[in-house]
Amino acid sequence: MQRLRPRTRTAVASAGAAAGVAAAGALVWGGYRVPADLLAPTLVLDLAVGWSFIGVGLVAWTRRPDSRTGVLMVVLGFAWFARFAVAVDTRTGFVVGVLLGSVHLSVLVHLLATFPAGRVQDRAERVLVTVGYLLSAPLDAVFLFALGAQRQLGDGPPPNGLVIAPSNGEFDPAGIDLAVQGVVVVLFLSLLGVVFRRWRSAGPAQRRSLTPGAVGAALIVVTILVERTAILLLIPPAVGVALAWSAQVVLVVWPLALLLGLLRSQLxxxxxxxxxxxxxxxxxxxxxxxxxxxxxxxxxxxxxxxxxxxxxxxxxxxxxxxxxxxxxxxxxxxxxxxxxxxxxxxxxxxxxxxxxxxxxxxxxxxxxxxxxxxxxxxxxxxxEVQASRARIVEAADGARRRVERDLHDGAQQRLVTVALALRLAHTQLDTADSGELGALLDEAGAELAGALDELRELARGIYPVLLTDAGLGPALHSLAERCPVPAVVGTVPDRRWADAVEQTCYFVVSEALANAAKHAGAGQVVVDVREDGDGLRVQVSDDGAGGADPGGSGLRGLADRVATLGGELSVRSPRGSGTRVIATVPCA
Known part of the structure; x- marks a missing residue:
């Protein structure tokens, strides 16, 4: 809802003031006699109720345009004054006054059921609001036209209970009146339950905002419940009069309680x-x-x-x-x-x-x-430094365990085989012919060559010798040639950098190529190394499935390695669009 403009606010306030004056004029000069002892309190209370709702509603509408509570309060105030049409001693005034006589109660139900948002938010609220409106003008129209309700004639106060006074004669409501009052009691009991449920389920901040309005709402509902229950229980009219007066007093106070809630934010x-x-x-x-x-x-x-x-x-x-x-x-x-x-x-x-x-x-x-x-x-x-150190220590321990396992399962086993072959050849030196000895020595030589190859491969994984001897470019081309996925190395600056910088860039490319081959299902990988200010920018891009996890152990270890040089590693890997690993390594 849009914020209330000053011109609109002024127009509504002026209309509210005019409605109150018109209601007072209808009561005083409408043609009915109002006892002198009731005229003044009736005017004071009725004007206070109507203007209180309109005035506070305008404040709420202005301060909280996102809520419809202010609008509902303004409508309730006008509906309160509209029921005074019955005080005009004409057939038209009687019909209009009867039809609008209970609309303010329907708006009150709507206001209480949806406070503070002013919008229906669930099924229970929708049922309450719908029943509330059906019990006002539609039901009054049935009584007026279908059931033949007639205008009250005579010189007494205006009809439809506009002036609160004991009725003359026997207090004998009809059965249908009692049924309607029973429905009203059930409606307001349900309304009280909704208000309490909303307050109880609210958080501390919202409960603080709801409390003034909820307390006033509870007083209003309880007062109306007692008043309606008094009718159902056939309590004497004098008691009903006292309850009716107290209900109007509460209706005056409740908008003030809402105003207190609004002023609380100022406090x-x-x-x-x-x-x-x-x-x-x-x-x-x-x-x-x-x-x-x-x-x-x-x-x-x-x-x-x-x-x-x-x-x-x-x-x-x-x-x-x-x-x-x-x-x-x-x-x-x-x-x-x-x-x-x-x-x-x-x-x-x-x-x-x-x-x-x-x-x-x-x-x-x-x-x-x-x-x-x-x-x-x-x-x-x-x-991050503490976590990075812990990861580095863990990675170093893991690397040592892998080296130990690779040595044990690979080169060490081959060397054991060489030792056994040589020992067997030594024991058969005097008995075996030259062919058998040659076969044993050939076997030992083959195992020794295999052990050397495995040691070279292991050493290359620990520290690339080619990187030390030839530099970053040749080392990256060697990595690309050994990669199971077709890899293309673009431009690489033809100069040497600090050992730590070259090693970091090398291992970034090595890990990215390994991930592309193992996990990405890539068809091609492109490696690009460029100078970026005072550092190097290494980018490895593949056309695989994407979805790489930057928090994985491999990429996390690379991020730690790059961070030790003051650099930064980023991974961009949207699903279905490949992966880009970008490392920026300072060289100064």
């Missing part, structure tokens, strides 16, 4: 100044900063996460990565300073209806949040 903004003073007094962080924001916004469930632009991720106050995404029952408010995002507040969605309050808190705590963001960034870097 909450005064807490921002206390927050600033508390932060300026050397508030310990990080735990109490989050707690101070939660106390100021009255949301114990509030969470604060800091944005790290270099990593493109959010972290909690301890520096641990956190996922920030919209979820049901939670709202996000991003905090900015000098146009740059610094943090996000995850809070109760009811606070989204008070953006000015949240913005004031964010502005007041902006400097503290920025300072704490820097601390969180340092903590995150420290956590």
């Amino acid at each position: 909450d903004r005064s807490a921002v100044s206390r927050l600033i003073v508390e932060l300026g007094a050397g508030l310990p962080v990080p735990e109490r900063l989050e707690r101070a924001l939660a106390d100021t916004l009255h949301d114990p469930s509030l969470e604060l996460a800091y944005w790290l632009p270099e990593r493109g991720a959010f972290v909690d106050p301890a520096g641990a990565p956190v996922r920030v995404e919209p979820v049901r029952g939670r709202a996000l408010t991003y905090l900015e300073r000098d146009g740059e995002r610094i943090a996000v507040i995850v809070h109760d969605p009811v606070l989204a209806g008070e953006p000015e309050l949240v913005a004031a808190v964010a502005a007041g705590a902006g400097l503290a949040v920025e300072n704490e963001r820097l601390h969180a960034e340092v903590r995150s870097q420290l956590r």
Whole structure:
């Protein structure tokens, strides 16, 4: 719903004032006699109820244009005044007044059932609202036209209970009247249950917002229930009169309770100044900063996460990565300073209806949040360094275990075979002929050659000799030639770099080629190495299935290796579109 324009607000307020004056004029000069002792209190209370709903409704409509509560309150106020048409002593006034006499109760049911959004949100609310409207003008039309209800004649007060006074004569409602009142009692009992259920299921921040309206709503419903129950139980008219007066008093107070709820957000903004003073007094962080924001916004469930632009991720106050995404029952408010995002507040969605309050808190705590963001960034870097060291140690231990296993299963077994062959040849030196000895020595030689090949292959995996002797370009071409997937090496700068830089680039390409061959199902891999400022940019692209996991052990190990030189590794691997591994390695 669009925000209420000042011109529209003025027009509605003027129409409300005119409706109240017209209602008062109809009561005083409409043609019926109103006892002098009832005229003044009736006018005061009725005008107070109607104008209270219209006035507070305009405030709610202006402040919360996203909610229809304000509109419903304004409509209720006009419906309250419209029922005074019955006070005009004409046939038309009687018909209009009877048809509109209960509409305000239907709007009241709609308002209570859907508060605070003003929109029907589930089946129970839809049933309540529908029944509420059916019990007003449609039912009154049946009584008026189908059942032959006649206009009350005489010199007494206006008909249809417009003036609250004991009825003359016997108090004897018809059976159909009792049935209707029974339905009304059930309706308002159900309404009371809906209000209580909504309040009970609300979070702390939303419950604080609902409490003033819910308490007033409960008073209104309970008062109407007692009044209607009094009719069902045939309680004397004098008691019903007292209940009717009390119901109108509550109707005056309830919009004021809603107004208190609206003003409470203004009072909450005064807490921002206390927050600033508390932060300026050397508030310990990080735990109490989050707690101070939660106390100021009255949301114990509030969470604060800091944005790290270099990593493109959010972290909690301890520096641990956190996922920030919209979820049901939670709202996000991003905090900015000098146009740059610094943090996000995850809070109760009811606070989204008070953006000015949240913005004031964010502005007041902006400097503290920025300072704490820097601390969180340092903590995150420290956590990453610690995790990286642990992974490096684990990778080194794993590499040693693999070397040990490869030596044991490969070259060591071959050397054992060589030793056995030589020992057998030695024992047969005097008895065997030259052919048998030659066969044993040939077997030993073959096993020894195989052991040497395996040792060379193992040494190449540990440290590429070609890289040391010839440089990065020839070493990468050698990797491409041995790759099971067709690999093309593009341009590689024809110069030497520091050993650590060349080794890092080499192993990035080696791991990327191995992943493309084992997991990607690629048909081709392209390797490209370029100078990028004071460093090297290595990119390995394949046309495989994509979907590579940057958190896997291989790629994570590469990221740690690149990070030790102050570089950065990124993996772009959308499913079905291949994988690109990009490493930027400083050389200065």
